[in-house]
Amino acid sequence: MEKPKTTVRILEKISKANDVIAEENRSEFLARGFAVINLLGSPGCGKTTLIAATAARLRGRPIAVVEGDVAGSVDAEFLAGQGLPAIQINTGGGCHLDAGMIREAMRALAPADGSVVFIENVGNLICTAGYDLGEQIRVLALSTPEGDDKPHKYPGIFVGAEVLLITKSDVASYVGFDAQALRRRALSLNPGLVIFEVSAVKGDGMDAWCDWLAARVGEKKSCE
């Protein structure tokens, strides 16, 4: 292999304007008693299914969802069909949500005070990592078919997450996924990362994740 001749471009990570709005969001969320979760992950990693399965296990508080996609509204429609208040943001080509979009969407969605609000970000392991939305908890979902080598390729998103959910654990054996290797690589970037392996479809690992989340958002006993 030739030695890398790298052309380095540092992404303009966070605009000042976004940070200001994100802090305003966070203050408002706190005042309203919201627990807001920013869920990041690749296209097709199972974010929507995970939200539905998590919501079905969280019983103590009202739940609402903000869906982010470049186009379309299939995910918001699916979640609404599950009985969850949901609103769709279409970015129209944009590769991530920002704090201003969330401010508008939350005003339109108008969740009940005390709600747990899931924000499903646009499917993207890069651009989403640079935008604070004002959330309290940032969760990264990585599905087993994506492979255990992702931390080294997309370090920023692993560094910024509080929780890593290894999704689609039920197909790990079919796709040659090494969970221990992923854990080791992810923890080398972010030693405090909380990691769960889950299958939202089969239910494996969902209780452990849900118990953790319930405790994190201040529930005494909300998972069942």
Next chain:
Amino acid sequence: MEKPKTTVRILEKISKANDVIAEENRSEFLARGFAVINLLGSPGCGKTTLIAATAARLRGRPIAVVEGDVAGSVDAEFLAGQGLPAIQINTGGGCHLDAGMIREAMRALAPADGSVVFIENVGNLICTAGYDLGEQIRVLALSTPEGDDKPHKYPGIFVGAEVLLITKSDVASYVGFDAQALRRRALSLNPGLVIFEVSAVKGDGMDAWCDWLAARVGEKKSCE
């Protein structure tokens, strides 16, 4: 569900500067007899494995690879280990390759005249679609675990591709993937799209894709 209150952000698709360099690249590639393929797809959709398996079947011409990643060089190292001349571009946080990066990388890689050159773009279904690199063929890889609903969510990348490779066809039955539904949705956006279903690991469908590619890049008989 609340009616969508969309916050629309139109991505600045293509800078003039990128277009100018892309055209210069294309002219140079033509002059050197290169066939250059820009391979797009999500993180973990199997792009690197696909390149290795395709290269193993293309026998008529020299092959080289330009690897794009935010960080790291595991893919270029893997391909170099397969005997392929490979160079790694690290974008340092950037979410796509651009024509200027390719110009520099091709000068450093210096493929033999007449080479087939695969460019593995950064794993991203959004930002990569807006940047012409000067390639002759744009190929989108979408893996079955990502789901058959992706065309409606990421329409731009389907509209701009010449070929859609449905990768990881060997695990389709484990992940509930409907190939006919994907074909229908993709073709509704891009009626001329050429589609193959492949498993680079198992070999299924690789001959059909490879025969098409060999013909497209002007080989008489280069697949075996």
